[in-house]
Amino acid sequence: MTDSIAAIKVEGLRKVYAKDGKKAGTEALKGVSLSIPKGEFFGLLGPNGAGKSTLIGILSGLVTKSEGMAEIAGLSIDAYPDQAKAHIGLVPQEFNFNIFEKVIDIVLDQAGYYGMPRKEALLRAEVVLKDLGLWEKKDAKAQALSGGMKRRLMIARALVHEPEILLLDEPTAGVDVELRRGMWDFLRKLNESGTTIVLTTHYLEEAELLCSRIAIINGGEIIEQGSVKELLTKLNFVTLIMDTAETITPAQVALMRDLAVKIVDDTTLELTLKPGETVNDSIRLMTKIGIQIANIRNSGSRLEEVFVNLIDKDKK
Amino acid sequence: MARTPILTGYFTMVRKDFVRIIRIWSQTLLPPAVTTGLYFAIFGTFIGSQVAAVKGFSYIQFIVPGIIMMSVITSAYMNTVSTFYFAKWQRTIDELLVSPMPSWTVIAGFVTGGLMRAGLTAIVVVLVALFFTHLTFFSMGILLGAVFLTALLMSLLGLINAIFAKSFDAISIVPTFVLTPLTYLGGVFYSVDQLPEFFRTISMANPILYMVNAFRYGFLGVSDVPMSIAFAVMGGLTAVAFGVTLFLFRNGAGLKN
Numbered sequence: 001m002t003d004s005i006a007a008i009k010v011e012g013l014r015k016v017y018a019k020d021g022k023k024a025g026t027e028a029l030k031g032v033s034l035s036i037p038k039g040e041f042f043g044l045l046g047p048n049g050a051g052k053s054t055l056i057g058i059l060s061g062l063v064t065k066s067e068g069m070a071e072i073a074g075l076s077i078d079a080y081p082d083q084a085k086a087h088i089g090l091v092p093q094e095f096n097f098n099i100f101e102k103v104i105d106i107v108l109d110q111a112g113y114y115g116m117p118r119k120e121a122l123l124r125a126e127v128v129l130k131d132l133g134l135w136e137k138k139d140a141k142a143q144a145l146s147g148g149m150k151r152r153l154m155i156a157r158a159l160v161h162e163p164e165i166l167l168l169d170e171p172t173a174g175v176d177v178e179l180r181r182g183m184w185d186f187l188r189k190l191n192e193s194g195t196t197i198v199l200t201t202h203y204l205e206e207a208e209l210l211c212s213r214i215a216i217i218n219g220g221e222i223i224e225q226g227s228v229k230e231l232l233t234k235l236n237f238v239t240l241i242m243d244t245a246e247t248i249t250p251a252q253v254a255l256m257r258d259l260a261v262k263i264v265d266d267t268t269l270e271l272t273l274k275p276g277e278t279v280n281d282s283i284r285l286m287t288k289i290g291i292q293i294a295n296i297r298n299s300g301s302r303l304e305e306v307f308v309n310l311i312d313k314d315k316k
Numbered sequence: 317m318a319r320t321p322i323l324t325g326y327f328t329m330v331r332k333d334f335v336r337i338i339r340i341w342s343q344t345l346l347p348p349a350v351t352t353g354l355y356f357a358i359f360g361t362f363i364g365s366q367v368a369a370v371k372g373f374s375y376i377q378f379i380v381p382g383i384i385m386m387s388v389i390t391s392a393y394m395n396t397v398s399t400f401y402f403a404k405w406q407r408t409i410d411e412l413l414v415s416p417m418p419s420w421t422v423i424a425g426f427v428t429g430g431l432m433r434a435g436l437t438a439i440v441v442v443l444v445a446l447f448f449t450h451l452t453f454f455s456m457g458i459l460l461g462a463v464f465l466t467a468l469l470m471s472l473l474g475l476i477n478a479i480f481a482k483s484f485d486a487i488s489i490v491p492t493f494v495l496t497p498l499t500y501l502g503g504v505f506y507s508v509d510q511l512p513e514f515f516r517t518i519s520m521a522n523p524i525l526y527m528v529n530a531f532r533y534g535f536l537g538v539s540d541v542p543m544s545i546a547f548a549v550m551g552g553l554t555a556v557a558f559g560v561t562l563f564l565f566r567n568g569a570g571l572k573n
Contacts, residue, residue: 017573054573060414063573086321086416096407105332112328113415115321157411 005074007165007196008036008059013068015054015220028054030220031068036198036213038073038164041191043211044200045307051220052200053093056169059198060090073164086114089163091154093170099143103134103153106142107160114161121160128156131186148179155183165196172206184210204307216310224310238273238298245292255289325417329425330432333399337433344395344433345440348387352441355383356448359505370507371538376449381532382504385466387441389499389524390491392434392467396426396474397487404478409571419565423475423558430471431464438463452535458543459534465550466527472557479561479570498524503532508540523549 015029028051036042044052057063058070061081070077075084097106104125111121129135132152137145145153151171158166168187172180180203187210191197201207207214208228215225224231247266259282260272271282283293337344360376367375403409412422445451453459473490481487502524508516519525520541530546533539539546564570 057573061572062410062413064568082416082418085414088414090410090414092410094407096410098403098406098408109328109332110411110415113321113325113412113417115324115416117324 005038006035006071007038007040007073008034008042008198009069009071010034010055010059011069013055013058013070014066015051015058015063016066028220029058029065029068032217032220032222034215034222034225036196038196039191039194040213041187041197041211042199043207043214044198044217045204045207045214046200046217047311050217052217053169054220055217056090056092056167056198056200060088060167061085062092086161087164089158089161089166091158091166091168091171093173095150095154097142097150097153097157100141102139102141103129103145104138106153107157110157111160116161124160124162125156128159132156133182148175151175151179152183155186159190163195165198166190168197168199168201170200170202172201172203180206216307218311240271240273240279241297242269242271242286242293243267243295244269245294248291252289252291256285256291259285321415321417322421325415326421326425326428329412329422330428333395333425333429334432336399337395337429337436344391345436348391348437349440349444352383352387353444353447356380356445360448370510371536373536373538374449377452377536378507378532379505380445380449380451381535382502382528384438384441384445385463385528385531386499386504387437388434388463388467389470389495389527391437392430392470393474393477393491393495395433396430396471397478397481397491398474399429400426400475400478401481401484401487404481404571405484413568413571420562423472423561423565426475427468427471430474431467434463434467434470454537455534457534458530461547462527462530462534462550465547465554466531469527469550469554469557472554472561475561476557476564479564481570498522499528501525503528503540523553526550 011033013029013032015027017026017028028049032051032055044055046052054063058065059072059077061077065077072084073087075087077084101109107125107129108118108121111124112118116124125138126135129138132155134149134152134156137149142150142153155168155171171187172183175183184206187197187199191210197210199207199211211228213225213227214231215222216231217223241264244267248263248269253261253263260274262270262272264270273279273282279296286293356376360379364375364379369375370378400409403412412425417425442451477487477490501519502522503519508519508525511519526541526546526549529539529541530543530550533543533546
């Protein structure tokens with residue numbers, strides 16, 4: 001096996017759910033193709049029901065595909081399902097461990113299922129539980145953990161067998177800001193150590209900060225993919241929020257009629273710049289009419305604007 | 317780091333279930349001890365003393381193998397149906413489905429749990445039986461063969477039940493409305509030779525009759541059916557049940573979307 005082999009490769013992947021259950025008859029994936037090189041931090045973004053979890057489910061063996069090809073570390077999931085799964089660690093969206101079991105047992109059992117001998121598993125469990133700040137809780141029952149600790153336990157469990165590829169299905173959903181930032185640091189370090197990470201998330205800021213490449217999925221189709229920089233260049237406008245030093249007067253508002261400005265409140269305005277327009281020109285005009293800018297910031301995640309734009313276009 | 321998880325994974329599953337069975341002994345091992353103790357006391361001692369010998373043995377000696385087998389059947393079935401359905405309900409089954417363990421290893425892990433619980437239950441019930449009567453052993457090979465095949469078959473059937481079950485009700489329907497009547501009508505408390513021809517013929521279609529009689533033969537050396545047929549029925553059904561379970565696992569029936 002050479003390094004040129006993609007960590008994950010899917011071609012024409014299609015999934016139609018059977019005619020029973022919650023998703024009966026839904027075509028969740030409509031011929032998705034992707035190639036994720038080894039060592040990449042890859043983001044899979046999309047609204048609810050876009051097909052992200054279905055794709056993760058197919059790769060991890062929890063969902064059966066209807067059509068198409070998928071390979072993990074060069075191993076077809078059809079021809080070598082068990083060998084392919086050995087390369088993966090999965091952090092699912094929902095808690096799926098036995099809440100009546102001890103933290104250490106959950107992690108050790110998972111190591112066993114992946115063929116790791118008990119002695120080795122004990123050493124490895126200590127490492128991952130310490131890395132994730134759970135070692136002190138190793139003898140606690142999982143039900144006694146806080147929501148954030150449960151999330152970290154899922155990551156520890158997925159990492160105990162040292163997988164080359166980590167699939168994270170919305171790992172920071174419902175996690176507080178501090179903990180989320182701690183998880184980001186952890187995941188960044190993990191990726192730097194060589195683990196390929198595939199992350200699905202609703203937090204676009206998270207994807208923008210962590211991922212080197214992103215695919216946007218909507219209605220079961222990849223509608224855009226590329227590096228974060230490439231995606232951001234597709235953004236044909238930028239929205240800036242400006243705080244003014246003094247209250248904006250109606251006369252000043254009237255004088256700004258040539259700018260795409262929206263007044264948010266007495267001392268805040270929102271400026272939208274189209275291609276070719278510069279911040280300098282806008283500020284020059286504002287200064288000329290007596291508006292002093294105290295602070296400028298992006299209206300939010302720039303990736304979020306790309307995302308919303310693409311999803312809107314796709315709907316049309 | 318990719319490894320071969322067959323043996324380690326299997327032993328992990330077995331260890332986990334063994335610890336669980338022992339930890340909740342009051343739910344797994346105590347109930348059969350109490351129930352069978354009552355059977356031995358009421359049917360064996362109180363009523364049995366009024367009943368004539370069956371095939372040359374006192375009534376309590378005659379029913380002891382059947383009652384032990386009844387516990388084995390229930391324990392093996394209930395162990396797999398409950399552990400597997402609970403894992404499905406809590407989605408902890410995903411831990412196994414995403415792992416590189418082959419389907420047959422996962423099946424073996426669950427089935428071994430059923431065998432362990434059935435074996436431990438059989439030991440407990442034999443000890444209880446010793447309070448009421450003395451036991452004779454005619455053929456240890458047949459006795460162990462019958463208990464092994466029966467526990468294996470019931471564990472597999474419990475697994476199939478759990479795979480299809482969509483609610484806790486669905487895992488109690490088969491034991492209550494199928495397994496228990498078949499067990500009671502499977503010659504636990506009587507010899508089918510004592511039945512009229514019509515009912516004797518119908519009884520022959522009951523697979524549990526072969527299990528009970530093979531087990532009884534191991535203890536007493538008497539049976540309503542030839543041993544070759546009894547083992548052929550048990551072996552054949554076990555092979556079919558394993559094939560069905562493997563097919564269902566590989567296709568992800570009731571497990572994967």
